[in-house]
Amino acid sequence: MRNLTDKIEKYMNRDFISLFENTTVGEAHKIIREKSPKDSILYLYSVANDGKLIGVIPIRDFLIADDSELINNITKKDIIKVEDSFNVFQVCEYFHKYKFLALPVVNSEGKMIGTIDVNLFTEEYIDIADREQSEYAFELIGFRISQEKSFGTIQAWRLRLPWLLATIFSGIICAYLTGFYQNTLIENIFLAFFLTLVLALSESLSIQSMSIVIRELHFNIPDFIWILKKIGKEIMIALLLALSCSTIILILYFLIFGYNKTLPIITFSIFITGTFACLIGIIIPSILHSLKLDPKVASGPITLAITDITTIIVYLNFGSFIN
Numbered sequence: 622m623r624n625l626t627d628k629i630e631k632y633m634n635r636d637f638i639s640l641f642e643n644t645t646v647g648e649a650h651k652i653i654r655e656k657s658p659k660d661s662i663l664y665l666y667s668v669a670n671d672g673k674l675i676g677v678i679p680i681r682d683f684l685i686a687d688d689s690e691l692i693n694n695i696t697k698k699d700i701i702k703v704e705d706s707f708n709v710f711q712v713c714e715y716f717h718k719y720k721f722l723a724l725p726v727v728n729s730e731g732k733m734i735g736t737i738d739v740n741l742f743t744e745e746y747i748d749i750a751d752r753e754q755s756e757y758a759f760e761l762i763g764f765r766i767s768q769e770k771s772f773g774t775i776q777a778w779r780l781r782l783p784w785l786l787a788t789i790f791s792g793i794i795c796a797y798l799t800g801f802y803q804n805t806l807i808e809n810i811f812l813a814f815f816l817t818l819v820l821a822l823s824e825s826l827s828i829q830s831m832s833i834v835i836r837e838l839h840f841n842i843p844d845f846i847w848i849l850k851k852i853g854k855e856i857m858i859a860l861l862l863a864l865s866c867s868t869i870i871l872i873l874y875f876l877i878f879g880y881n882k883t884l885p886i887i888t889f890s891i892f893i894t895g896t897f898a899c900l901i902g903i904i905i906p907s908i909l910h911s912l913k914l915d916p917k918v919a920s921g922p923i924t925l926a927i928t929d930i931t932t933i934i935v936y937l938n939f940g941s942f943i944n
Contacts, residue, residue, distance in 0.1 A: 626708050626710065627709050628705070629705060635734070635735045637666065637725075637733075638666065639667070639674075641692065642691070642692055643670075643691060643692070646689070646691075646695070666678065666733060667692050667693065674725055678692060679697060682695040701719050703726055705726055712737055787925075791930055794930050805943075812886075819887075826899050826902070827899065828902065829899075831905065831920050834903050838906065848907045851903055852903055855900075859900060860896055866895055867889070870888060883940075886940055886943055889939065897928075897935065901928050901931065
């Protein structure tokens with residue numbers, strides 16, 4: 622893998638085809654045959670008499686143009702180029718953003734001095750693509766990095782706040798529900814000890830399911846049948862995950878505290894809440910997608926809010942059965 626800080630000039634291909642703007646297509650054919658470049662011709666470039674890059678010549682337009690047509694007339698002048706002062710990382714970002722197979726390289730005077738082929742930087746390109754994972758992670762909690770970069774303070778505040786409101790409201794509802802069951806918690810203090818664990822576990826399970834579904838939504842059009850199939854496929858995984866987690870907690874609880882009457886209730890409620898959490902993680906992004914809302918941005922806060930409320934209700938309801 623190349624050093625991302627290396628100057629791009631080090632890896633530049635100087636065997637490229639550039640054609641003067643006042644050259645005819647017929648003359649250009651002859652020039653290409655005479656040069657006979659060793660590498661594949663991905664793009665043709667048009668330059669001024671002083672060597673300054675003017676634009677790119679689409680291969681299709683070049684092949685079907687009359688021999689008498691001037692190169693300047695078939696040149697696309699809105700061109701993406703890189704400078705020889707760029708480093709590998711910067712060029713990889715260009716490849717990732719614009720999806721070209723090659724990019725022209727110009728010097729400080731705007732003269733074309735070479736090209737960069739994307740195949741030279743396959744590993745670096747993949748590395749840049751992996752950076753989208755951080756963007757994706759932030760989208761799950763309710764905002765896009767790319768948007769915030771271009772926003773001022775007030776705009777960034779408006780971007781983040783709506784999804785944080787879902788967390789605030791769910792927290793208030795959970796606090797109210799906890800207060801409603803305060804007698805249950807006072808009588809069975811072990812329920813309070815494990816409340817944060819149950820919430821954290823449910824949130825983790827819902828986020829896992831949600832992330833998988835959001836990825837699949839890129840390749841599927843969700844309808845009621847798709848959602849049912851997805852739930853049917855994931856329900857066994859959800860049950861196994863919930864069963865595994867509840868079993869681990871049961872063993873740890875028994876080893877640390879020994880057996881008491883809260884043990885079966887805690888482990889069974891963890892199993893139920895874990896299963897519900899997985900299903901919520903599947904259903905919420907599917908519904909948002911069907912409503913034409915971006916599930917990557919909205920799903921995280923909404924899924925976590927519903928998961929927290931559901932978990933509190935189920936967990937403390939089961940806890941109230943303890944005599």
